[in-house]
Amino acid sequence: MATPSTLAMILAGGRVDELGVLTHYRPKSAVPFGGFARVIDFPLSNLMRSGIERIAILSQYRSYSLINHIGTGAAWDMIGRNRGIFILPPFKDYYNPHWYRGSADAVYQNLDFIRYNKPEEILILSGDHIYEMDYRQLIRFHHEQDADLTAAFIKVEKKNAARRFGVAEIADNTAEGGRLLSYEEKPEEPKGDWASLTVLCFKPKVLCAILKENQAAESYEFGRDIIPMMMRRGMKVFGYKFNGYWGYTRTVDEYWQTSMDLLGDSPLIDMEHWGLRTNLEHRGIRDCQPLKVGPDGSLDNSMAYNGCIVEGIVRNSILFPGVQVEKGAEVSNSILFFNNTVKEGSKLERVISDVNTSFGSGVRAGAAGGRVTVIGWNNHVPDGMVIGGGCSVAPEMDADKWPQEGLADLEELR
Template sequence: MKRELLGVIDATTYHDDLEDLLTHRSLAALPFAGRYRIIDFVLSNMVNSGIRSVAIFPKMQYRSLMDHLGSGKNWDLNRKRDGLFFFPSPIVDFDGNKIGSFENFAANLDFFYRSTQEYAIITNCNTVFNMNFRPILDWHSRSGCDITEIHHKDGGSMEMYLIKTSLLIKLIETRNETGYTCMNDVVNDLQNLYSVCHYEYDGYAVMIDSIENYFSTSMNLLQSEVWQQLFPKDQPIFTKVKDEPPTKHVKGSEVRNSMIANGCVINGSVENSIISRGVKIGKGAVIKNCIIMQKCQIEENCYLDSVILDKDVKVEAGTHLSGTAQSPFVIRKGTQQGALMNS
């Protein structure tokens, strides 16, 4: 019988260094690459690996995440049997940076009891990568290990764990006796009773945990070799489908080495930037090395360099904003930024 995998995505992660972008959303729902969200990568990887049952465990500010994923239709997870499941954490006070909280899982233990999949893959929600988990399952079953922790070729854990579902249930049930609070605790305990193996992944992978590496990872997408590793044709990254018109490039506008999503109106100059859906850029505006999120409005004669505009930001005519690659200038969602405010 074919071995089946259960997908478990821990979406409780929060990093203080991303606070400006997480005021109204969870990290899993952070926009990326113009039309995606961070969670799209791990969720699509699971679907491409043949996983048909995925449980997502969010903590706070998860309305945006649920709106994005909906019933799971865009990932072929809106099914009568198995499918996509949301289990918001009933526990407010726990460390969201420890992947695979047993206390969090325990509140939904019935889900694991009912699952028919022999194995489970437990992952974080904030890694940008493209991986098929099936070869890892084959490697794990041949190795005879109890737990396989996925490591990146550059060293260090990717905070992803493959384990038998029955053993996961046991770890959850015995958490008070063992003192293990999460998967991290188990694999890092040198005296644990389980054999822990490491599987090395040699592909492109970045864990988003700060504004700086969110910005740099986004800018790396403009390199064709990185794009090809993340978006191969045989393993697509799925996302929420939105029916919008093509972007309009007004006569006199200029776009170089940039990604432009649907529904935009470009009057000005865009260079080395990522522009999300529905953005309007006015005449004479210059946008360089920027991430502009959905439905932002940049009026005439603005100059933006190394700037991140969150959704629904309006930048008034003549405004000049500049940051650096190490410290991009961030404007929070729904803010109105005016020239007089920066003079």
């Protein structure tokens, strides 16, 4: 039986401060998304549909939620001979005194795993982007160009790329892509208008050599260090032009907007068409009762998964399993994670609420048209509490720490 030619490695262990309380207890790749799934499900489903069945997940920050979600890998058909999902946590040993010091260092510390699998190409992916891609097309382009590295990019406006993405200029060799003419990591004034997707295809020998050389440096990132180093050496670095949807989830506002792209008559994200898979055993999703909408309940341009009970009004919102919206409550433009309860008379507007949170009677949270309010997990918001727009509430707040006067716009409660 032929062994897989491609080894995929997913960078999934990081936490970003911009997601605030949503990543207090989980890596960004394990943040819930889409009413039932997790962000990492998108690259995993892409790999499954692309026939890439040998996958390593590099995890560091608070890995339990991610490990619990991946399980055996069966949800993505990653069980069997010559296939599987392997979670590679950081480690220290006689030769290596460091935890993962960056994306490139994380891969370097697992070169023995790469050598053991003997791949013909190595595909390195970010675990926190929302998109659909057939990686086989990129890999074919990589081989046709005999590239040392092929990176995927998407067209963006320069003003939107400044200080946010790695940005490249790509020669028009073919409609699919061309040689990189320049590359800058999060520049203030970008030269190019192609933003990196952090989808990287390497020749294994080239990757191993460049990562070993990078160990003498003080920074260990693919975008900041590895790609520029290869460009300076005149190595064969190509850009693959991706033309599909790409959702970014680095900040709260970006996560909220990407989630809203699931809604509408013609949503930009079509999870059913994309063939998204998730682990339905995680949090007992598969055992939830069907969605129940009461006689006074309504769902308008919203998603509500099994296990939800809607007795109130829900507009332009996403409800995960176990959410209950009582009669007389209103939820608008919001995202409620697993097992939230919204009591009678409460109104939520542009709120993201983490798991196991309840909103008492008469609560007012969030504000229309402003910044998104985020409530950490395992909270009970007291009856009558007023929380302004753009507020942030830490997980598991004690009852006596909630201020009687409420929270003004942009205020934090820790």
